[in-house]
Amino acid sequence: MVDIDSLKNMPYLLGLETDELEDVMRSVFEKSAERNEIIVHEDEPAQALFFIVSGAVKVQKTSSEGKEQILGILRPGDAFNDVAVFDGKPAPASAIAMSKVTVYGLNRTDIVTLTVRHPKIAMNAIQILAASVRRYISLVEDLSFRNVTSRVAKLLLQYAPDQAQVEEAQARPRLTQQDMAGLVGTSREVVGRSLKALEEEGAIRVDRHRIAILDKDVLEEISAED
Amino acid sequence: MLDYPQINQEYCNGCGLCVMVCSNGVLALVHNIAMVYSMGTCVYCTNCEAVCEAGAIRCPYEITIEYKHFLNL
Ligand code: SF4
Ligand code: SF4
Numbered sequence: 235m236v237d238i239d240s241l242k243n244m245p246y247l248l249g250l251e252t253d254e255l256e257d258v259m260r261s262v263f264e265k266s267a268e269r270n271e272i273i274v275h276e277d278e279p280a281q282a283l284f285f286i287v288s289g290a291v292k293v294q295k296t297s298s299e300g301k302e303q304i305l306g307i308l309r310p311g312d313a314f315n316d317v318a319v320f321d322g323k324p325a326p327a328s329a330i331a332m333s334k335v336t337v338y339g340l341n342r343t344d345i346v347t348l349t350v351r352h353p354k355i356a357m358n359a360i361q362i363l364a365a366s367v368r369r370y371i372s373l374v375e376d377l378s379f380r381n382v383t384s385r386v387a388k389l390l391l392q393y394a395p396d397q398a399q400v401e402e403a404q405a406r407p408r409l410t411q412q413d414m415a416g417l418v419g420t421s422r423e424v425v426g427r428s429l430k431a432l433e434e435e436g437a438i439r440v441d442r443h444r445i446a447i448l449d450k451d452v453l454e455e456i457s458a459e460d
Numbered sequence: 461m462l463d464y465p466q467i468n469q470e471y472c473n474g475c476g477l478c479v480m481v482c483s484n485g486v487l488a489l490v491h492n493i494a495m496v497y498s499m500g501t502c503v504y505c506t507n508c509e510a511v512c513e514a515g516a517i518r519c520p521y522e523i524t525i526e527y528k529h530f531l532n533l
């Protein structure tokens with residue numbers, strides 16, 4: 235059942251009065267998805283705007299070569315499929331449930347009429363879309379202008395144990411993907427992609443909780459490309 | 461305990477997202493705090509770390525180098 239308390243915390247509906255929320259609520263439907271279920275398919279026409287009530291959703295794009303890039307991880311309160319709903323074009327990315335997920339949905343036609351009736355929704359939408367444009371600009375910057383993979387390669391070389399450490403089995407440096415993102419100045423999503431690229435080059439192997447440098451020379455070559 | 465996500469319970473706000481995304485039942489909320497509950501099944505997918513907004517979960521990687529790099533130095 236759609237619950238007004240969850241609804242009023244959704245960023246698109248912030249600041250709406252109770253009678254306005256009740257009006258919105260009449261158009262809201264609830265939907266559940268199982269883990270790994272695709273809630274929005276990339277390239278399909280947008281039917282609805284979704285708000286996450288519980289669970290987590292990843293937004294992912296697949297390149298023409300079949301490579302997957304996670305664009306973001308969404309949590310309760312976050313909305314998805316908004317770009318396609320507002321511009322009426324196919325969804326630019328897929329949204330996949332990372333757990334059992336409950337979402338609230340608003341059909342495209344309803345969101346348009348509701349936005350006209352309650353201008354606060356339009357103001358919220360502008361803010362949310364502006365924030366995501368900002369986030370995507372920095373993602374584009376990371377993916378194209380600055381070679382993050384070579385910086386990740388450089389970082390791994392810096393943190394690689396030296397001969398003495400290896401021989402004496404000293405404690406090895408440990409880094410999370412978030413640490414690496416902070417150290418090279420990018421997002422966790424881009425680090426994940428870089429590690430995959432380095433693995434494909436045969437420079438490293440990511441093996442459970444270990445990143446093994448297999449070919450230092452290849453890693454050095456890649457790090458010099460920056 | 462390098463094989464398991466490390467949870468800083470002081471940062472955990474009990475939202476339960478990590479428990480929901482773990483497909484292997486490794487994590488559980490106990491008294492509203494996340495903890496590693498079932499040993500031996502973690503595949504180190506790092507999804508729990510990725511969804512934790514509170515930054516309470518760390519899935520660190522040990523960085524190693526093949527020993528062959530130190531031969532013939
Ligand atoms: S996702 Fe983070 S904050 Fe939420 S329960 Fe898990 S450890 Fe705690
Ligand atoms: S790393 Fe993956 S398998 Fe291990 S506890 Fe986290 S979500 Fe579960």
